[in-house]
Amino acid sequence: MDNKILDIFPGTKAIIFDLDGTLADTMPVHFLAYKHVLRDYKIDFTPELFATLAGIPAVETIEKINEMFGSSLDAKTVGHTKENEYEKLMHKMKPVEPVVKLMKKYHGKLPMSVGTGGYHRLAWKTMEILELDKYIDILVSSEDVTQPKPHPETFLKCAEKMGVAPEACHVFEDGELGMQAAGAAGMKATLVTDFYQVTIGQEL
Incomplete structure (x- = not known):
């Protein structure tokens, strides 16, 4: 929020996004x-x-x-x-602009996926509402894993589906559990809440 630029780390070969609070301001x-x-x-x-x-x-x-x-x-x-x-x-949801901008920047250049703790159907509906589904077609939801975040399974499955080694993946997250999951998976991670203002509690 202090004019920092959101971007990937050098050497990143694939990007994994959390969904709620990361790509979508849900x-x-x-x-x-x-x-x-x-x-x-x-x-x-x-x-x-x-x-x-x-x-x-x-x-x-x-x-x-x-x-x-x-x-x-x-x-x-x-x-x-x-x-x-x-x-x-x-x-009523809106996109998280800095993160969506990053996603569009690397679309077609690096493999990308979504790893969410949400339900598969609602996660895809979120992607469709915000028109993110035309940029990303790999999504791992809570129904696709036996152990949710902070266990690394969600992100490891994303890496597997993208065909990229975990250590070459860069995760973008808004939650501490997700950051822990990324660390446990051996991935680089960025907390996106440093780049936008979260406002909870007001009527939409």
């Missing part, structure tokens, strides 16, 4: 979806609470909510309700 939309759904259960879902849960799939997020609040929500049911609510609000 975090305000996810926040509102959680807030709307959890309001029915008398849980005040704040921006501060959301920040501690960024990058965690919906069902696991509800499990953590249960731990924090001593509630007994059915994680699968509420998690899927949240995803349904999110889908209704998806049209």
Whole structure:
């Protein structure tokens, strides 16, 4: 945010992008979806609470909510309700301009893929809404791995699908779990939140 230029490290042979909060500014939309759904259960879902849960799939997020609040929500049911609510609000999302600009810069020059903790169908819908699907056709979602971030499996699968060694991949992420996953995979990584302003909590 101080006029730094977002770019790849020298020697990078492939690029992996996280999706939510990295290519797509979906975090305000996810926040509102959680807030709307959890309001029915008398849980005040704040921006501060959301920040501690960024990058965690919906069902696991509800499990953590249960731990924090001593509630007994059915994680699968509420998690899927949240995803349904999110889908209704998806049209409100915007691209993360500095990262999308980087993606377009290297389109056709380096292999690129998306590694997300989100659901496959909704991730592709995000790509289509923002017209990112014409630049990237490799996507690894939470349903494609047995161990989500911070485990490196998501990014290692991306590297495998691109046919590039992990150490030659550069990951762009907005979450600490994703940065840990990239490190565990032996990849270079950049935290994109240093390059744009995150605003959570306002009505869209």
